[in-house]
Amino acid sequence: MVFRSSAAICGALVALVVSVTVARSETSGDHSSAVVDAACGDAIVGAASTYNPFKPGKEEGGPKTASGERYDPEVWTAAIKTSLRQKFGGVQFGARPKYALVEAAGKKVIVKINDVGPLRPGRIIDLNERTMRHFDPRMELGVIPDVTVRPLSGDDWIPGPVG
Numbered sequence: 001m002v003f004r005s006s007a008a009i010c011g012a013l014v015a016l017v018v019s020v021t022v023a024r025s026e027t028s029g030d031h032s033s034a035v036v037d038a039a040c041g042d043a044i045v046g047a048a049s050t051y052n053p054f055k056p057g058k059e060e061g062g063p064k065t066a067s068g069e070r071y072d073p074e075v076w077t078a079a080i081k082t083s084l085r086q087k088f089g090g091v092q093f094g095a096r097p098k099y100a101l102v103e104a105a106g107k108k109v110i111v112k113i114n115d116v117g118p119l120r121p122g123r124i125i126d127l128n129e130r131t132m133r134h135f136d137p138r139m140e141l142g143v144i145p146d147v148t149v150r151p152l153s154g155d156d157w158i159p160g161p162v163g
Contacts, residue, residue: 044150045149074130077112078125079113080100080117080125081117081125099111099155101149104135104147107161109160
């Protein structure tokens with residue numbers, strides 16, 4: 001009798017876990033389409049590279065980005081090409097960071113655009129280490145061709161993988 005009750009409880013828990021998992025996967029799919037719908041302006045296509053502004057002798061805690069935040073290799077951030085600054089809402093010192101949807105190799109990620117820089121020709125965005133590892137886990141490529149970047153409207157996005 002105790003065995004049957006335990007089996008029934010176990011079965012109910014398994015059913016609950018499966019239903020929660022299905023609900024979460026459906027929600028993430030909706031989130032993905034909501035992100036694409038919120039993309040404003042034309043998509044920019046070009047190459048993405050990675051950057052790490054830490055150099056010997058730099059200040060503790062990382063150098064400041066264009067938004068005034070300190071560079072952090074562990075968060076989902078990127079630097080946009082200086083000539084694209086206005087397309088991304090005028091990223092500048094002291095202003096709130098902007099957000100963008102970055103797509104490459106079948107993956108999508110929301111990044112906080114908190115810096116700008118004079119990138120090499122053909123490159124449109126510099127991804128910090130965490131963001132680059134999303135697309136290139138072993139950091140072997142250095143440059144990812146054919147990356148699509150779309151500015152996102154609003155400033156209440158949660159950076160990270162989408163979908």
